[in-house]
Amino acid sequence: AQTVTQSQPEMSVQEAETVTLSCTYDTSESNYYLFWYKQPPSRQMILVIRQEAYKQQNATENRFSVNFQKAAKSFSLKISDSQLGDTAMYFCAFMNQFLAYSGNTPLVFGKGTRLSVIA
């Protein structure tokens, strides 16, 4: 079974600065997908960024980028130029690629990191 660990329960960052959220995972699979989801106080979970394990290049989406280290099973999220609207719970999640091919796409989530952006 896969597990996802987020070791930072809470973090804070000054507006306009950069912050990195950590995530490690444990799996025996070689093909999988990794995700970062954001859950603002309104509760609706939103996809931030996604990484396919077979891709060596780190994914980026505007101010959000990841540092994917497959051998270390590490998947950190970097938020640049932090904005007040980035305040939220951030969840790292894992999906088994083999299962996904059969249409079975459960996400395995970590416990989350609560990020506060301070003005």
Added chain:
Amino acid sequence: ETGVTQSPTHLIKTRGQQVTLRCSSQSGHNTVSWYQQALGQGPQFIFQYYREEENGRGNFPPRFSGLQFPNYSSELNVNALELDDSALYLCASSFTSGFPDTQYFGPGTRLTVL
């Protein structure tokens, strides 16, 4: 907004009762997944429905069951409620075509069991 809605927003039940939670997926999405999020925890996968049939289940007992309808709506039913069932229940819809697509989450239903 993700285009996925859930009802009701909040619900209070007593132990032993039954509850039905509803989800309306994005138009065109053929897959709906349900997750349970206990306070201070990440969501846990309950089960997934693809084209109206269950095609994956997490570590949840049979008293958790579901239905998916052709009109992009779905239900999560929980029988014989226990105190530990108190949580935020999230549904997520996606389009499955052999490759994982983004799962779009609803705002959730907060269930409290007394």
